[in-house]
Amino acid sequence: DARVTQTPRHKVTEMGQEVTMRCQPILGHNTVFWYRQTMMQGLELLAYFRNRAPLDDSGMPKDRFSAEMPDATLATLKIQPSEPRDSAVYFCASGLSGAYEQYFGPGTRLTVT
Amino acid sequence: DQQVKQNSPSLSVQEGRISILNCDYTNSMFDYFLWYKKYPAEGPTFLISISSIKDKNEDGRFTVFLNKSAKHLSLHIVPSQPGDSAVYFCAPHSNFGNEKLTFGTGTRLTIIP
Numbered sequence: 001d002a003r004v005t006q007t008p009r010h011k012v013t014e015m016g017q018e019v020t021m022r023c024q025p026i027l028g029h030n031t032v033f034w035y036r037q038t039m040m041q042g043l044e045l046l047a048y049f050r051n052r053a054p055l056d057d058s059g060m061p062k063d064r065f066s067a068e069m070p071d072a073t074l075a076t077l078k079i080q081p082s083e084p085r086d087s088a089v090y091f092c093a094s095g096l097s098g099a100y101e102q103y104f105g106p107g108t109r110l111t112v113t
Numbered sequence: 114d115q116q117v118k119q120n121s122p123s124l125s126v127q128e129g130r131i132s133i134l135n136c137d138y139t140n141s142m143f144d145y146f147l148w149y150k151k152y153p154a155e156g157p158t159f160l161i162s163i164s165s166i167k168d169k170n171e172d173g174r175f176t177v178f179l180n181k182s183a184k185h186l187s188l189h190i191v192p193s194q195p196g197d198s199a200v201y202f203c204a205p206h207s208n209f210g211n212e213k214l215t216f217g218t219g220t221r222l223t224i225i226p
Contacts, residue, residue, distance in 0.1 A: 004156070031212050042218035043157070043202065048211070055211065091156050100145050100206050102214060104156030 004105035018080040025094030119217040136203030143205035
């Protein structure tokens with residue numbers, strides 16, 4: 001049963017701390033997406049990779065957020081320093097190049113106090 | 114600049130009746146439209162889709178209708194079941210040669226037994 005996995009599932013941290021969220025895409029998938037879900041904005045695209053290369057990170061606050069794919073089985077999203085307004089659920093999704101459907105992980109619920 | 118609007122944040126429907134969820138968009142470059150379903154504490158899952166060259170696609174109890182001239186699509190669920198209670202997202206794809214989806218803000222559907 002192929003699934004996207006995300007760790008941690010929940011994270012509570014204090015303002016100013018670094019937060020790292022990890023995602024393991026479905027084996028064989030070569031596109032990876034990071035989304036943030038808030039009550040007001042719905043699902044916002046933060047970053048998007050194809051074959052590990054970043055294609056679009058225009059939705060990401062550049063001064064504090066960074067997204068990388070160290071290898072094909074791991075994608076990371078870092079926030080440094082974190083702020084209370086970053087509190088949200090962060091989803092990772094993976095898919096295949098040229099296909100429309102994206103497969104989502106269960107999300108990381110981040111609370112910054 | 115909200116390209117995708119789901120104007121009903123919530124909808125309640127009696128079990129067995131028809132549920133109709135609506136989605137309006139402004140971008141004429143959208144060429145494929147997906148609907149995702151999301152349960153609490155889980156990631157969105159793909160439900161049904163439609164290409165812009167069609168005006169209807171049916172899959173069991175779920176039917177999606179597309180009106181390109183009005184830039185409007187709708188998801189019909191009939192008969193509605195308690196397990197259909199979830200948040201539904203409309204997610205169009207733009208034909209710019211990438212795999213990005215633009216998600217609407219979602220409609221929370223509650224099926225009343």
